[in-house]
Amino acid sequence: MIVELTDRIYEAAFVPELWPGVLDQLSTVSNSAAASLVLFRDRAPPKFIATDLIAPxxxxxxxxxxxxxxEEVQLMFSMTPPSAFIYDADYFPPEALESNHLRLERTRxxxxxGQVGSFVFMPTGEMALFSTERWRxxxxxxxxxxxxxxxxxPHLARAGxxxxxLGLERARGTVSAMETMGLPAAVLSSAGRVLVANPLLEAMPAIFRPAALGRMTIGDSDADLLFQKCVEAMVGHGEFSVRSIPLQAQEGRPPLIIHLLPLHRSAHDIFSGGDILMAVTALSASSMVPSPTLLTSLFDLTPAEARLASSLxxxxxxxxxxxxxxxTVKTARTYLERIFAKTGTRQQSQLVALLKGADRFPVL
Structure with a gap:
């Protein structure tokens, strides 16, 4: 069920009318009553999708x-965001939970x-709140x-x-979707061949380079190794969990994150038979986006690995x-090796530089 749910999460990113079914499954796997997705963007009113029980x-x-x-929402933006799902009673002060009469009068x-939720801060400044409602x-x-x-x-973060x-709107085709996202992006075939790239990606020839048979390579060798392994695994040729790849900062360019999303079912049709969407974001210094949170949200670190990376x-x-x-220090070294493998870094100083990079550069 988890594998199928992962595929459906990515499909719902492009076909938002599928989110209620995905959220229903999220409720089921977590033994919850209901679930919702709320998107916060700048000063605009939040957009949300929810299962039938909690939607009203x-x-x-x-x-x-x-x-x-x-008060809970205000605290959400002021407190240090955790790198995992949290039970609200373990995170918010009791008085904040009890003062939320607008919710309690309707849920009781x-x-x-209570709720179990995770708020994921995006490199582009938005915040996605995935929340499940618990039976009393x-x-x-x-x-x-x-x-x-x-x-x-991590899958919810990338889909979010x-x-x-896309503003929780259905993607209307390859060109339209890639323009609406406003991110450097490309669609790849199952063989890793570039089917289409938007102008934002084409304007980065020093980073994304053409290769034989219509494929693509990354200018940074460490990032390229992760990229090629990820593409190979995503089209069914091996096991590799990483789907977000960091790219170290260079002179005049901030650190980047390369995200790879599988295109299944309806998403496959929307993108004219493409199998992988590659989208690129920059680590930004937005006040909404603490750099350790970006890393832990989007790079497939476990909560334990995330805590260690944040501390470092x-x-x-x-x-x-x-x-x-x-x-133990021995366990920490094991976690650190996993973190290196997932972030394409080789030593602790590189990892720390990547984590701190968001504080030095503007939004791409």
Whole structure:
């Protein structure tokens, strides 16, 4: 079910009418009552999609201007965002939860209690909130519930990036979708051949270079190795979990993240038979986007790896970072090797430079 759900998550990014079914499955795998996706972008009113049980609650909340009134929402943008799904009672102060009368007056009669959610800050400045509603009789999630949600989090983050750029509107074709996203992008075939690239990507010839048989290479050798492995795995030739690839900053250019999204079912048709969408974002210094959060949201790190990476980015030694994470130094070294493999870095100084890169550069 998880594999099928992953495919459907990416499909819903381009076909938003599929999100309710995806969110239903998200509820099922986490033993929840309902689920929703809310997209925040600048000062515009949030957009949301939800399962049937919770949709009327969100509609009433929105009509009552609840996003501006909710202390929880305000705290969400001011507190350090976690790198995993969280149970609301473990994160927000009790008084903030109890003061949210607009929600509680509508959820309690439905038998709904707390929430398990994850807010993902995008490199482009948007924020996606994925939330599941707990039944009151089964309020606190189990470790297994949280593990299943966190395994899906990187996929939800990448799909949320596309959904937010498209404004939760259905993609109307290859050219239209690539223009609307406003990101450098290309569509690849199952053989890794470039079918179409938009002008924003074509304007980056030093980074994305043509290769034999219509394929593409990345100018940075470490990033290219990850890219080629990822493309090969995504078309069914091997196992490789990474689908977001960091590219180190260079003179006059910020660090970049290359995201690869599979195009299945309806998305495959929208993109004229393409199999992979490649989209590129820049690490930005937006106040909404702390750089460690970007890395942990989009680079497939586990929560434990994310905590270690975040601690290292703040200047801690590996020994101190291990102590902060309540793990042994030996375990920390194992996690660090995995982080290197997922980020294309080879040493701790490179990793820290990548994490801190977002604080030095403007939006692309």
């Amino acid at each position: 609650v969100l509609e009433a909340f929105d009509a009552a201007n609840g996003w501006q009134k909710s 009669p439905l038998g709904i209690g 009789h089964n309020d606190r999630p189990s470790g297994e519930d949280m593990a299943r949600l966190n395994a899906l989090r 990036l596309v959904a937010s750029r 980015s703040q200047g801690s030694t590996l020994k101190d970072a291990a102590a902060n994470s309540n793990i």
